Amino acid sequence: xxxxxxxxxxxxxxxxxxxxxxxxxxxxxxxxxxxxxxxxxxxxxxxxxxxxxxxxxxxxxxxxxxxxxxxxxxxxxxxxxxxxxxxxxxxxxxxxxxxxxxxxxxxxxxxxxxxxxxxxxxxxxxxxxxxxxxxxxxxxxxxxxxxxxxxxxxxxxxxxxxxxxxxxxxxxxxxxxxxxxxxxxxxxxxxxxxxxxxxxxxxxxxxxxxxxxxxxxxxxxxxxxxxxxxxxxxxxxxxxxxxxxxxxxxxxxxxxxxxxxxxxxxxxxxxxxxxxxxxxxxx
Amino acid sequence: xxxxxxxxxxxxxxxxxxxxxxxxxxxxxxxxxxxxxxxxxxxxxxxxxxxxxxxxxxxxxxxxxxxxxxxxxxxxxxxxxxxxxxxxxxxxxxxxxxxxxxxxxxxxxxxxxxxxxxxxxxxxxxxxxxxxxxxxxxxxxxxxxxxxxxxxxxxxxxxxxxxxxxxxxxxxxxxxxxxxxxxxxxxxxxxxxxxxxxxxxxxxxxxxxxxxxxxxxxxxxxxxxxxxxxxxxxxxxxxxxxxxxxxxxxx
Numbered sequence: 001x002x003x004x005x006x007x008x009x010x011x012x013x014x015x016x017x018x019x020x021x022x023x024x025x026x027x028x029x030x031x032x033x034x035x036x037x038x039x040x041x042x043x044x045x046x047x048x049x050x051x052x053x054x055x056x057x058x059x060x061x062x063x064x065x066x067x068x069x070x071x072x073x074x075x076x077x078x079x080x081x082x083x084x085x086x087x088x089x090x091x092x093x094x095x096x097x098x099x100x101x102x103x104x105x106x107x108x109x110x111x112x113x114x115x116x117x118x119x120x121x122x123x124x125x126x127x128x129x130x131x132x133x134x135x136x137x138x139x140x141x142x143x144x145x146x147x148x149x150x151x152x153x154x155x156x157x158x159x160x161x162x163x164x165x166x167x168x169x170x171x172x173x174x175x176x177x178x179x180x181x182x183x184x185x186x187x188x189x190x191x192x193x194x195x196x197x198x199x200x201x202x203x204x205x206x207x208x209x210x211x212x213x214x215x216x217x218x219x220x221x222x223x224x225x226x227x228x229x230x231x232x233x234x235x236x237x238x239x240x241x242x243x244x245x246x247x248x249x250x251x252x253x254x255x256x257x258x259x260x261x262x263x264x265x266x267x268x269x270x271x272x273x274x275x276x277x278x279x280x281x282x283x
Numbered sequence: 284x285x286x287x288x289x290x291x292x293x294x295x296x297x298x299x300x301x302x303x304x305x306x307x308x309x310x311x312x313x314x315x316x317x318x319x320x321x322x323x324x325x326x327x328x329x330x331x332x333x334x335x336x337x338x339x340x341x342x343x344x345x346x347x348x349x350x351x352x353x354x355x356x357x358x359x360x361x362x363x364x365x366x367x368x369x370x371x372x373x374x375x376x377x378x379x380x381x382x383x384x385x386x387x388x389x390x391x392x393x394x395x396x397x398x399x400x401x402x403x404x405x406x407x408x409x410x411x412x413x414x415x416x417x418x419x420x421x422x423x424x425x426x427x428x429x430x431x432x433x434x435x436x437x438x439x440x441x442x443x444x445x446x447x448x449x450x451x452x453x454x455x456x457x458x459x460x461x462x463x464x465x466x467x468x469x470x471x472x473x474x475x476x477x478x479x480x481x482x483x484x485x486x487x488x489x490x491x492x493x494x495x496x497x498x499x500x501x502x503x504x505x506x507x508x509x510x511x512x513x514x515x516x517x518x519x520x521x522x523x524x525x526x527x528x529x530x531x532x533x534x
Contacts, residue, residue, distance in 0.1 A: 123463055127461065127463050128418075129462035129463065145418075146446040146463075146464075224449075224450065225454075228449070229447050229449065230445070230446060230447050230448060234447065243425050245351075246350040246354065247425045
């Protein structure tokens with residue numbers, strides 16, 4: 001709606017300047033090698049893919065079930081990550097409290113945890129015999145392991161840090177004078193947060209959601225440890241892919257390609273649409 | 284030349300001698316053994332004993348689901364010996380032309396119900412596993428321990444729905460020993476290996492399926508003489524005694 005605003009025009013001229021920039025040759029060579037490093041494994045998969053059976057595999061009920069479950073759980077995980085992750089990022093960015101660095105490290109620890117260890121840690125806390133899980137079981141007869149909710153918990157555990165870090169960085173970089181101006185004009189804290197702060201950091205927020213969602217979609221280790229593997233309940237696409245590899249590598253490759261196609265489409269689509277509209281420069 | 288001999292001949296023409304307990308002086312170097320996850324503890328000790336008897340040889344193990352190991356070998360993983368928990372995966376290896384010679388069955392194993400120590404839920408037979416309140420985990424049908432579990436449930440004629448299909452037998456054990464699952468179907472050897480952390484409920488012979496463990500030298504073995512020596516050692520007196528200690532039965 002505000003495409004003709006001065007700031008939009010300024011953005012465009014800056015983009016054009018970036019577009020004309022030339023990399024020094026050694027940097028360009030290294031960058032191209034980096035691109036090849038990421039591209040080759042996928043080209044390898046495409047080369048290995050048994051194209052004649054794609055249609056048949058796609059039609060299998062088991063594949064559709066796993067795909068549906070994967071989309072359902074990863075979207076739920078991304079939603080949960082937003083609801084809790086944005087306030088967490090806001091707290092880490094804006095509130096100066098003792099032990100902030102410690103809390104930040106704690107909340108992003110799951111990013112570096114070996115995935116299966118993440119699953120064991122979830123057992124130890126939310127499992128039927130876990131520190132808290134035992135009370136969920138005893139008092140409410142509620143269990144997380146081997147349930148779809150357990151899958152979502154595992155996905156949130158490993159994916160939320162991506163959102164928190166992205167949003168926190170944006171909140172730190174944004175010009176706080178807009179917030180302050182709104183406050184002096186009498187806006188409530190909530191109004192400022194939802195009408196001034198959030199719109200300003202929207203690109204970072206979208207990027208964080210996409211990163212968290214993509215991580216949740218590909219989650220394997222914590223899921224198979226904590227939630228188990230049951231078709232329709234806890235068997236997501238990565239789990240189905242891993243098991244297919246045991247008996248039918250062709251099917252595994254097709255499943256992997258489906259997952260890659262979905263993620264890639266979303267990443268490319270969202271980048272062009274939401275993240276600054278820089279498609280004309282990058283491609 | 285040596286590897287060619289193993290390729291062509293069925294057994295032992297290369298680096299073998301009358302006493303299978305010690306390899307010939309020609310044997311040395313490293314032997315890489317890819318073995319089913321259920322062999323983890325027993326083969327660890329067999330390997331120790333083998334290296335004591337053959338100080339020039341270094342045995343390295345890679346333990347995973349039999350089917351994963353076949354996939355890895357077919358992708359070019361450097362295995363000298365492949366030991367499977369079933370005949371199907373051994374056949375898959377042979378069909379792909381990756382096995383050298385005829386596989387030797389070196390041990391048998393039976394399935395058992397694994398439960399918490401003291402069997403608090405009083406599970407006595409396979410039929411008890413049909414209780415929907417019970418958290419039951421088994422191996423996925425894609426791995427051998429899962430096909431055995433499926434066969435046992437079929438024979439019992441009970442309507443049993445597990446809560447999870449694990450990727451290997453040790454994952455089933457872990458879930459029971461952590462207390463997250465009430466029961467699982469594993470090998471008798473796994474129950475024994477879990478020690479005081481779990482208890483076993485035997486499955487009667489008419490329902491049970493005997494798991495046969497074959498092993499073979501791989502086609503791409505870089506140390507075929509060492510591989511054959513390890514196989515000879517495993518089927519020999521010492522190897523069999525160690526396997527029996529861990530709950531395997533003689534083939």
